[in-house]
Amino acid sequence: MSGRKLFWAVALLALIGLALVTRWLLHDGLSAGATPSRLESFLARKSRHLSIPFGARDAANPVADSAEVERDARLHFADHCASCHGNDGSGDTPMGRGLYPKPPDLREDRTQKLSDGELFWIIENGVRFTGMPAFGGVARHGNAVDTWKLVHFIRHLPRLTPEERLEMERYNPKGPEDRAEEQKEEEFLKGGTAQPADGAEHHHH
Numbered sequence: 001m002s003g004r005k006l007f008w009a010v011a012l013l014a015l016i017g018l019a020l021v022t023r024w025l026l027h028d029g030l031s032a033g034a035t036p037s038r039l040e041s042f043l044a045r046k047s048r049h050l051s052i053p054f055g056a057r058d059a060a061n062p063v064a065d066s067a068e069v070e071r072d073a074r075l076h077f078a079d080h081c082a083s084c085h086g087n088d089g090s091g092d093t094p095m096g097r098g099l100y101p102k103p104p105d106l107r108e109d110r111t112q113k114l115s116d117g118e119l120f121w122i123i124e125n126g127v128r129f130t131g132m133p134a135f136g137g138v139a140r141h142g143n144a145v146d147t148w149k150l151v152h153f154i155r156h157l158p159r160l161t162p163e164e165r166l167e168m169e170r171y172n173p174k175g176p177e178d179r180a181e182e183q184k185e186e187e188f189l190k191g192g193t194a195q196p197a198d199g200a201e202h203h204h205h
Helices: 003-025 038-051 067-080 116-125 144-159 162-169 176-189
Strands: none
């Protein structure tokens, strides 16, 4: 094959490859409601793994585990993480279902087999091209100690109890409607004129 023919053959293969990759990346019109293919999920996990520095992977958790530490982390998770990940770590939430890619189920081996250092690094630095933000340096999120506590809680997620989930629900972020309803109920209980959430009238005697 002549040099010119070889050039055009390689160019054609490159164009076909580019077209296939573009179709793969832009499937469903860039809809965030789409589900990544197995190949895309595999490549994303490999890319995430390679992006974490070796030293970070081997980092040991400096915070000793305890019931108090896990409770702090549980309530922190409920307030900061559960809107996407769910209180149980499943990722099955309205926010989570609308993300591309969907949040991983933190109870499964793909997360649980990560080292403590990898979990810490992901929380602190986030993951590009996903809904996972970098929380490191964000004052509202807390500090590195709070992140290490979250690592303990992620380890505990497969054994989360119904009582713990119920406690977490009280710390989940509330929308304007929820806050307005709570305020009305509080005013009613204090003897105000606001009606309770069910709209029923109550007469004072």
